Amino acid sequence: MNPARRVAFDTIRAVHDTDAYANLLLPHEIGRAGLSPADAGLATELTYGTLRRQGTYDAIVADAAGRGVDAIDPPVLDALRLGAHQLLSTRVAPHAAVHETVELVRRAAGAKATGFANAVLRRVSERSWDEWLARVERSARSDDERLGLRHAHPVWVIRAFRRALAAEGRADELEQLLAADNASPSVTLAALPGLAEPPADAERTPFSPIGFRLGGGAPDRVVVASEGRVRVQDEGSQLAALALARAVPVRPGERWLDLCAAPGGKTAVLAAEALAGGARLEANELSPVRARLVRDSVSGIPLDVPVSEEDGRARAGRGRYDRILVDAPCTGLGALRRRPEARWRKTPADVPELTALQVELLSAAVDALAPGGIVAYVTCSPHLAETAAVVAEVRRRSGDLLEELDAREVVASVAASDIDLPAQADGSGRAQLWPHRHGTDAMSISLLRRR
Structure with missing residues (x-):
């Protein structure tokens, strides 16, 4: 059995069986299996591609099997999803895809399931991707369901994206956004300001003044050699931290x-900026495991950054601060390129609980601001309930205490080149980044200042 397929299958099973995160587990599984670079690349493509288009593959498998996916044993279903991806979306030879997938089923579910798996995969192989799409789309009950099948997004996510784009007058960009979510993102790195410089042959990112991409090869060598002063970080994340640090002079x-603070990428950028400006930085993360990630992220910076492990709603009240970053827990709908399983794991029912927490965290941060202090409210989600609505509610509760800064203007002033940030329909100063427009995660940035 090909080890790359085994690693992909084991990762997919862990995602569905134990709620593992593919972007965290897969590198570990690749290392443990000792995969060659070529096999590591195949395992990554198989894992991410299968998880991204899971909803569409489920519709195809259900049609080919003549039964709903709920009636298929989970290990067998995961193998069939993986097989369908190889047959319909890769250059893997059909006979190899079928044979290897049947062997995975034999290993995971026993010989009795192999006949069923073989039959389903043979039926899947009889049509191309476009032919299968045309077939399963006929069962869609609405245009949004058809979009969901074509672009492998749940309908509720499609509708949330449409509303967020419409708030900028850009609803016509929806399909571009959905397609961008299904493209593998390039690896972006950050050279911490004042502490590191990009390699001479690196490609600078279009917007973040500290971002770059390597021409080829794994980034690990550059990251390790920098002793923590160069790190892998999405360009949108870099801009969010810089927006707070450079909104006004330090x-x-x-x-x-x-x-x-976890996992600590924005913390590291803030630490470098604080060091340059003579400021002090503290960090907080509720989870002890994730707090260790934050400590690791700032370990290469010559600045003492104490990291507490408390509920942020209580932690904010232990001081008065000039700048606070609230990178709030959210649905993560803005990072579906990197966390492909998140689109199927989250549901609309998750949003109210998250927004209630977001309001409480941002309110606690506002209360902890010194006069003239600034809070950056950041989410890796464009969902209006998690972005515009949260800021509006906190401003309502705060009365005249707060003024909103124009985050679009601040981000534009930080950016290394012109950046397209349309005005929001609600008249706010919120800046919204997008995968299809900016090549970043869909990061939302709001800046509030205490009068």
Whole structure:
């Protein structure tokens, strides 16, 4: 059995069986299996491609099997999803895809299931991707369901994206966004300002002044050699941290707080900026395991950054701060390129609980601001309930205490080149980044200042 397929299958099973995160587990599984670079690339493509288009593959498998996917044993279903991906979306030879998938079924579910799996895969192989799409789309009950099948997104996510784009007058970009979510993102790195420089042959990112991409090869060599001063980080994440750090000039002695700091990428950028400006930075992360990631992220920076492990709603009240980053827990709908399983794991029922927490965290941060202090409210989600609505509710509760800064103007001033950030329909200063427009995660950035 090909080891790349085994690693992909084991990762997919862990995602569905134990709620594992593919982007965290897959590198570990690749290392443990000792895969060659070529096999590591195949395992990555098989894992991410299968998880991204899971909803569409489920419709195809159900049609080919003559039964709903709920009636198929989970290990067998995961193998069939993986087989369908190889047959319809890769250059893997059909006979190899069928044979290897049947062997995975034999290993996971026993010999009795192999006949069923073989029959389903043979039926899948009889049509091309476009022919299968045309077939399963006929069962869609609405245009949004057809979009969901074609672009492998749940209908509720499609509708949330449409509303967020419409708030900028750009609803016609929806299919571009959905297609961008299904493209593998390039690896972007950040050279911490004042502490590192991109390699001479690196390609600079279009917007972040500290971002770059390597021409080829794995980034690990550059990251390790930098002793923590170069790190892998999405360009949108870099811009969010820089927007807070550079919204107004830094006064020596300022006190900053990263309230929900894990995994620590934005913390590292803030630490470098604080070091350059003579400010102090503190960080907080509720989870002890994730707090260790934050400590690791700032270990190469010559600045003492204490990391507490508390509920952010309580932690914010232990001081007065000039700048606070609230990178709030959210649905993560803005990072579906990197976390392909998230689109199937989250549901509309998750949103109210998250928005209630987001309002409480941002309110606690506002209460902890010194006069003139600024809070950046950031989410890796464009969902209007998690972005515009949260800021509007906190501003309503705060009365005249807060003024909103124009985050679009701030991000544009930070960016290394012109950046397309349309005005929001609600008249707010919120800046919204997008995968299809900016090549970043769909990061939302709002800046509020205490009068």
